[in-house]
Structures are given as structure tokens and as C-alpha cells.
Amino acid sequence: MSEATHVGSGKVRELYALDDDRLLLVASDRISTFDVVLPTEIPDKGRVLTGLSAFWFARTTGVVPNHLLSLRDDARSTECRRLEMLPIECVVRGYLAGSGWKDYLATGEVCGHHLAEGLAESERLPQPIFTPATKAQTGHDENIDRAAAAALVGEERLAEVEATALSLYELASDHARSRGIILADTKLEFGIDDQGRLVLGDEAFTPDSSRFWPADAYRPGSTPPSFDKQFVRDYCEALGWDKSHPGPELPDDVVDGTRARYVEAFERLTEIPFDDYLAEPTVVLA
Numbered sequence: 001m002s003e004a005t006h007v008g009s010g011k012v013r014e015l016y017a018l019d020d021d022r023l024l025l026v027a028s029d030r031i032s033t034f035d036v037v038l039p040t041e042i043p044d045k046g047r048v049l050t051g052l053s054a055f056w057f058a059r060t061t062g063v064v065p066n067h068l069l070s071l072r073d074d075a076r077s078t079e080c081r082r083l084e085m086l087p088i089e090c091v092v093r094g095y096l097a098g099s100g101w102k103d104y105l106a107t108g109e110v111c112g113h114h115l116a117e118g119l120a121e122s123e124r125l126p127q128p129i130f131t132p133a134t135k136a137q138t139g140h141d142e143n144i145d146r147a148a149a150a151a152l153v154g155e156e157r158l159a160e161v162e163a164t165a166l167s168l169y170e171l172a173s174d175h176a177r178s179r180g181i182i183l184a185d186t187k188l189e190f191g192i193d194d195q196g197r198l199v200l201g202d203e204a205f206t207p208d209s210s211r212f213w214p215a216d217a218y219r220p221g222s223t224p225p226s227f228d229k230q231f232v233r234d235y236c237e238a239l240g241w242d243k244s245h246p247g248p249e250l251p252d253d254v255v256d257g258t259r260a261r262y263v264e265a266f267e268r269l270t271e272i273p274f275d276d277y278l279a280e281p282t283v284v285l286a
């Protein structure tokens, strides 16, 4: 890629600078579980993430502008506006799962939200809550309360981010519900553009940034099967892997099953055949 300078690698994405104002985000097929990138890739996973994010970007411009400029023909590369990313992960939770459930069990609170007693694991919350986290450079992100988040981004910006994240969650969770999927929680990343405006960046409402549960298998009081990585997590746990680097290689059946679940999430949410997206990525923007 001679026109672009490589400027960084995340766990999943490669970042290239196209010029001062534009980045190319290339979503690889890498998969991480328990925050460790595994040695085996899931074919087309990066294309699913790119297509789903673009689908949501096209549908949320009424709530907030986003960084998407265009999709490339490879279906995994996004040209986007370069933003000054805010140093917080903007998590919204509609259900009590993951670190939210752990925090609630330990303290009765999640990020300073005091919740009713006696809630069950995976239970639906009376209303969605905004639960920011720090962006850890290494290791796990840490949940923080409002005061800590305000110290990082400012009180006014935090209020704007919270209201925007909650509106986006409502829009996406309503759509997902109509397609038989519960959006239990999600992580959004925002940045500031050169005019000082809040802009949605990174990826949006993908299986990597969200907990998707098939609605028909949802039972409060248990951990619903997650839509995508469950095969991988189950396989890794059955091996007795200690969750430290390096992770295990995945056998073909686990790779195939995982790919099928990612593609299913794409097709259920977008109502677009995945092959149509591969043939012409811009179909998700229509």
C-alpha cells in the first residue's frame, strides 16, 4: 500500500494514514478471546465487522456524525476521518452481564449506578445505563464512575457523550430486537473532529464490540450463549488453557462454526446476503 503509511496495529485492525485528515482502517481476520489474539484466523471476520459497522454508520447519522468516508472493494477497509479519540470507552448496558455483573455482585453498583437488589445474571435493567471504562494500553479495560470519566474528558463533553451513546444504543437495540437479537451491551468510541465536534469512530455494533444474544435462547439467571465467540471460548476453556499468551490453535470445525456465526449475525442484522456485500460493499450503505 504505497499511498499510505502504517501508523498502528490494534488487536484486530491495522491503521494507515492516507494524509493528514484521513485514515485507512483495515479489519483483519484476527480473533481475540479473553483479550489474547489467537494464532488462527477466522476467514472473512474482518469483512463482517467492516460491513456491519458501515451498516450502522449509515443508519445513525441522525443521532451523531461518524468517521466513515468510504468503503473499499476488498470489503474490509474503511477510509475514515482522522479524529482525536476520547480516552474513554463508552459502554452502554441494557442487561447485566460481563464486568457489569461482576461489579454488581461485588458492590451492588456498576460505574456508580446503584442498582436494585436481587437482580439475576443477564437480567434486563430497568433502563439502559452508561458505564464508561478506561482504555487500557495493555490488559483489561477498567470500569470507572462519572467523576473519573469527567476528569478525563470534561463534564460537558461527558454529558454529550452519555446522551449520544444512550440514543445510539436505543436505536440499535430496537433494530436488533426486531431481528431476533438482544443487544445486551455495547462499546462505542468517539472522537473530536477539527471543528471540535463529537464524532462516532472505530467500529459500531459488531459482535466484537457488543454482546449479541439470540432472543429465543435468552433466560435471565444464566449466561446466554453469545452469538459469535462462544464456540471459541468453549473450545479454549475445555482445553484448560490458562488464558495467557499464546492462545491455542483452533481446529477447522471451530473456525467454520465461528465464521458461520459471524456471517449469521451480519445477515440477520442487515437483511443483506453476505455474498452480496462481498460483491458490492456499498450495499450496506443504502
Ligand SMILES: Nc1ncnc2c1ncn2[C@@H]1O[C@H](COP(=O)(O)OP(=O)(O)OP(=O)(O)O)[C@@H](O)[C@H]1O
Pocket: 009, 010, 011, 012, 013, 014, 015, 023, 067, 080, 081, 082, 083, 084, 085, 136, 137, 189, 191, 201, 202, 203
Ligand atoms: N477515526 C479514527 N481516528 C483515529 N483513531 C481511530 C479512529 N477510529 C478508530 N481509531 C482507533 O483505531 C484503533 C482500532 O484498532 P483495534 O480495534 O484493532 O484496536 P483494539 O484492539 O480495540 O485496541 P488497541 O488499539 O488498544 O489494541 C483503536 O485504537 C481506535 O481507538
Ligand SMILES: [Mg+2]
Pocket: 010, 012, 202
Ligand atoms: Mg477495537
